[in-house]
Amino acid sequence: MSIDDKIPSGLMKEKLKHLDYYIKGRNEIIYDFAKHFAQRLPHKVSPMEYVIAFDVSIEDSKKGRDSGNKRKIYGSQVKLSQDIYTLLDMYIPCFAEITCPPDFAKRVKEIVDY
Secondary structure (H helix, E strand, C coil), X not given: CCCXXXXXXXXXXXXXXXXXXXXXXXXXXXXXXXXXXXXXXXXXXXXXXXXXXXXXXXXXXXXXXXXXXXXXXXXXCCCCCHHHHHHHHCCHHHHHHHHCCHHHHHHHHHHHCC
């Protein structure tokens, strides 16, 4: 799989929406962010688009608005300190490992270099 090969994102989205089932005992910020991130993924997604959607979701959360539809975002992940978003950014390999097929997750990790 290359970084531009696309696969359906339906299962990824479902896993992100229910991340608390796959990762126990994390702060609510992680789970709220995952739900927003799930909404940002297109129906078919490449590893590169996954990374871009993750980054856009972080920027949206910082501003408190969805950059796609301009609606206000609600949740514990909104308008926090930059330090929290820096930590949240480190979760992308974990999210990919849990929500994506192994080959796809491997490519995501290569893109972010973790």
